[in-house]
Amino acid sequence: xxxxxxxxxxxxxxxxxxxxxxxxxxxxxxxxxxxxxxxxxxxxxxxxxxxxxxxxxxxxxxxxxxxxxxxxxxxxxxxxxxxxxxxxxxxxxxxxxxxxxxxxxxxxxxxxxxxxxxxxxxxxxxxxxxxxxxxxxxxxxxxxxxxxxxxxxxxxxxxxxxxxxxxxxxxxxxxxxxxxxxxxxxxxxxxxxxxxxxxxxxxxxxxxxxxxxxxxxxxxxxxxxxxxxxxxxxxxxxxxxxxxxxxxxxxxxxxxxxxxxxxxxxxxxxxxxxxxxxxxxxxxxxxxxxxxxxxxxxxxxxxxxxxxxxxxxxxxxxxxxxxxxxxxxxxxxxxxxxxxxxxxxxxxxxxxxxxxxxxxxxxxxxxxxxxxxxxxxxxxxxxxxxxxxxxxxxxxxxxxxxxxxxxxxxxxxxxxxxxxxxxxxxxxxxxxx
Amino acid sequence: xxxxxxxxxxxxxxxxxxxxxxxxxxxxxxxxxxxxxxxxxxxxxxxxxxxxxxxxxxxxxxxxxxxxxxxxxxxxxxxxxxxxxxxxxxxxxxxxxxxxxxxxxxxxxxxxxxxxxxxxxxxxxxxxxxxxxxxxxxxxxxxx
Numbered sequence: 001x002x003x004x005x006x007x008x009x010x011x012x013x014x015x016x017x018x019x020x021x022x023x024x025x026x027x028x029x030x031x032x033x034x035x036x037x038x039x040x041x042x043x044x045x046x047x048x049x050x051x052x053x054x055x056x057x058x059x060x061x062x063x064x065x066x067x068x069x070x071x072x073x074x075x076x077x078x079x080x081x082x083x084x085x086x087x088x089x090x091x092x093x094x095x096x097x098x099x100x101x102x103x104x105x106x107x108x109x110x111x112x113x114x115x116x117x118x119x120x121x122x123x124x125x126x127x128x129x130x131x132x133x134x135x136x137x138x139x140x141x142x143x144x145x146x147x148x149x150x151x152x153x154x155x156x157x158x159x160x161x162x163x164x165x166x167x168x169x170x171x172x173x174x175x176x177x178x179x180x181x182x183x184x185x186x187x188x189x190x191x192x193x194x195x196x197x198x199x200x201x202x203x204x205x206x207x208x209x210x211x212x213x214x215x216x217x218x219x220x221x222x223x224x225x226x227x228x229x230x231x232x233x234x235x236x237x238x239x240x241x242x243x244x245x246x247x248x249x250x251x252x253x254x255x256x257x258x259x260x261x262x263x264x265x266x267x268x269x270x271x272x273x274x275x276x277x278x279x280x281x282x283x284x285x286x287x288x289x290x291x292x293x294x295x296x297x298x299x300x301x302x303x304x305x306x307x308x309x310x311x312x313x314x315x316x317x318x319x320x321x322x323x324x325x326x327x328x329x330x331x332x333x334x335x336x337x338x339x340x341x342x343x344x345x346x347x348x349x350x351x352x353x354x355x356x357x358x359x360x361x362x363x364x365x366x367x368x369x370x371x372x373x374x375x376x377x378x379x380x381x382x383x384x385x386x387x388x389x390x391x392x393x394x395x396x397x398x399x400x401x402x403x404x405x406x407x408x409x410x411x412x413x414x415x416x417x418x419x420x421x422x423x424x425x426x427x428x429x430x431x432x433x
Numbered sequence: 434x435x436x437x438x439x440x441x442x443x444x445x446x447x448x449x450x451x452x453x454x455x456x457x458x459x460x461x462x463x464x465x466x467x468x469x470x471x472x473x474x475x476x477x478x479x480x481x482x483x484x485x486x487x488x489x490x491x492x493x494x495x496x497x498x499x500x501x502x503x504x505x506x507x508x509x510x511x512x513x514x515x516x517x518x519x520x521x522x523x524x525x526x527x528x529x530x531x532x533x534x535x536x537x538x539x540x541x542x543x544x545x546x547x548x549x550x551x552x553x554x555x556x557x558x559x560x561x562x563x564x565x566x567x568x569x570x571x572x573x574x575x576x577x
Contacts, residue, residue: 376447376503383484383507383552384447384475386537410479412449415501 004120004152005113008260009315013308016259016316021055022289024263028052028061030079031294036067036377037077038296044288058263058286059274063297069099069240078102080292090138091239101140101239102292108147111242111291115148115262121249121256121313122233124178124208126153129264131171133181133189134213136160140243141213145180154178161185164192178208183216183224183232201229210235212244215323215341219348234322240295241287246320251312254319262287264318265297266306267291268337269327280305280337282327283320301327331361331427333368336405342424343372346402352380352391355418359407362430369408372399375409436560439570440508440520442490442577443550446483447503450476458483467493470576472487473539473552484539486511486550488577508556511576514540514547524549524568531562543571 003009011019030047033039041062042048051060068077076080080102087103103111124130130149134141142160149156157174159167161181168189179186186209193200200206209224210258212235224232236246237254241262246255257264263286266275275281284301287370303325308318325341332338342378343357354375362369382388388411395409448454455474462469470485487493490506497504514520521540528535528551536552548571553559563570 013541093483262457378498378503381445381447381503383482383505385475385482386479388447388482389477408450411447412480413501414503416449 002120002125003315004117006074008258009117009121009256009317011260011316013310013316017055020263020288021258022031022059023260024055024286025049025052027286027288027294027296033298035077035079035294037072038062038294039046055081055263058297061286061297063272063284063299064295065299066099066240066301070097073097074100075102078292079294080104085292088138089140089143089239089243099239101242103242104291106289106291107242107293110261111245112147112151113146114242114258115144115247116151117258118235118245118247118256119148119152119154119210121315122208122210122247123231123250123422124149124152124154128152128154128177128208129157129175129205130154130210131157131159131167131176131179131181133159133161133167133179133185134244140237140239141180144237144243145210149180163292164189165196168193168196168198168200168204171200171206172198172372177205178210179206180210180235182213183209183211183220184214186224186228187220189234190224201227207232208233210247212236212247216350218322234381236320236323238300240298240300241285242290242291249311249313249315253311254307254321256311256315256319259317261289264320266320267306269299269330270332270337275305277308278305280324280339282325299327301329303327303341329427331359331370333361333370333403333405333407333427336368336403338403338405343399343404343407347374347395347399350391350395350398352377353395353411354414354417356419358417358426358428360428360430368431370405371410373410373412373417375414375417378414436557438572438574439560440556441486441511441550441571441573443507443509443552444485444487444490445495445505445507446485446497448481448483450472450479450481454481455483457500458502461496462487462493463501465489465492465496467496469543471539471548473550475537486576490577507552509550509552510556510560510563511571512549512551512563512569513543513545514549516542516547518542520547521549527563527566527568528553528559531559531566533559533562544576 032049045062085102086105089101091099132145136142209230209232221232233248235244235247246257265284266281269282283300283304302323304320310316323340329340358373360371392409399407468488473484475482512524538551540549
């Protein structure tokens with residue numbers, strides 16, 4: 001294994017946690033003293049920096065939310081003045097007003113360091129040609145990966161998004177060994193290449209994909225790895241944290257979250273208490289060294305679980321698992337948190353049914369009643385009632401295992417469920433009507 | 434003996450249990466001028482399977498599939514019954530004695546007497562045994 005910074009990346013757990021405690025403590029003192037926004041937050045919650053006496057005391061600190069950034073638009077909660085900033089990025093604002101993130105030179109350096117470690121862990125380095133097909137501009141993806149790739153000594157091919165045929169020609173001519181883009185763009189690229197008579201697997205040197213900025217699944221990973229002959233590496237981040245920050249290593253067992261840069265918590269979104277280690281919950285991140293826009297206990301809204309055990313690659317930093325949903329989508333059925341994405345993943349493992357589904361929740365007496373409607377595939381339709389009953393039982397069983405709560409299943413005709421209409425139509429919660 | 438002549442192509446359609454589904458199927462077949470010769474609905478909790486013998490199964494299949502229905506062909510056989518008390522017993526006994534397991538069946542009153550439609554597990558074997566027992570099987574040409 002090659003590490004970008006072995007001293008940090010292989011640091012014993014206890015030492016890393018001592019380091020995190022010191023960083024957290026100085027961050028909180030700094031913000032209490034210099035950030036009116038966070039000072040007030042702490043006052044409201046009756047927390048003083050002196051109350052932070054050990055790392056786990058992070059849980060007494062107030063949270064930050066996306067709305068804090070929106071309310072502070074454009075730069076009200078920045079803790080650096082404009083002349084200290086070297087860059088702005090602006091989020092697309094798909095879920096509301098856009099948010100602005102400012103960076104000091106140190107912020108850019110730490111972001112780049114994070115990606116340098118990540119790309120190295122993904123098996124890239126000097127000699128690689130990394131095609132950056134994320135958008136360059138206000139979006140953090142393009143420039144973030146660009147700086148990270150240059151830092152590790154790779155050759156960057158800054159193609160940005162679009163003009164796919166040209167991208168494929170350049171990929172061949174310049175011998176790109178890795179590409180950074182969204183998984184859906186890579187799939188599109190694979191299809192366009194085939195139309196041009198080019199097999200990415202056979203006719204290019206591509207062997208790694210750094211893929212993210214949108215949700216994707218294990219089945220997409222398997223398909224891309226097989227079809228395109230690459231190792232498909234997941235990457236995670238949001239503009240509030242700086243941009244894309246963390247990737248899987250070549251072991252592909254979760255994102256390594258560098259503990260000297262970020263303190264990760266996974267909490268139950270309702271009780272706001274930490275979940276049992278390994279359980280799913282809402283990812284909450286404190287960026288320990290940011291200067292211009294520090295984030296403390298930032299509630300990203302993504303659902304994941306954390307694994308604190310050392311990775312088989314030798315790195316000791318905690319790993320978070322593939323993002324499986326958004327907090328906004330969460331349902332509580334008989335006291336158990338259920339995410340539509342869990343239903344989606346469970347259904348994906350059953351070839352007899354389609355991937356479209358609808359969840360209907362009702363209250364029957366004192367109990368919540370959950371029904372999952374799913375389409376029976378054409379190929380799996382048998383004229384025999386008992387065969388269809390067996391498929392339904394299989395789906396019910398698989399859902400019970402995945403959700404830990406019983407769901408009734410209704411098999412419906414193919415094509416009958418609503419499509420492409422967003423999450424709102426996927427869940428019908430009659431309890432709130 | 435060519436058992437092939439006695440194997441009849443039934444169409445089976447998966448249907449959600451909600452109003453209007455049967456009407457939609459029947460309307461589509463009527464539009465294509467497809468005649469339904471025999472017909473049954475099997476119902477389970479929440480869904481059903483509509484089974485029918487029609488004069489043009491391929492055309493029916495294509496039409497219903499194009500409309501989005503989940504449809505399959507199933508091989509069935511048709512045994513002639515006497516249209517009088519004891520008619521069903523006679524046929525059922527032959528099948529029982531021959532050790533043929535019926536998965537499902539339905540009856541209809543054919544042009545020349547009552548007919549029992551059968552879905553069995555070993556169709557070719559069943560045809561041979563039923564023929565050997567002296568009962569009359571209808572040929573597929575009677576239907577389509």
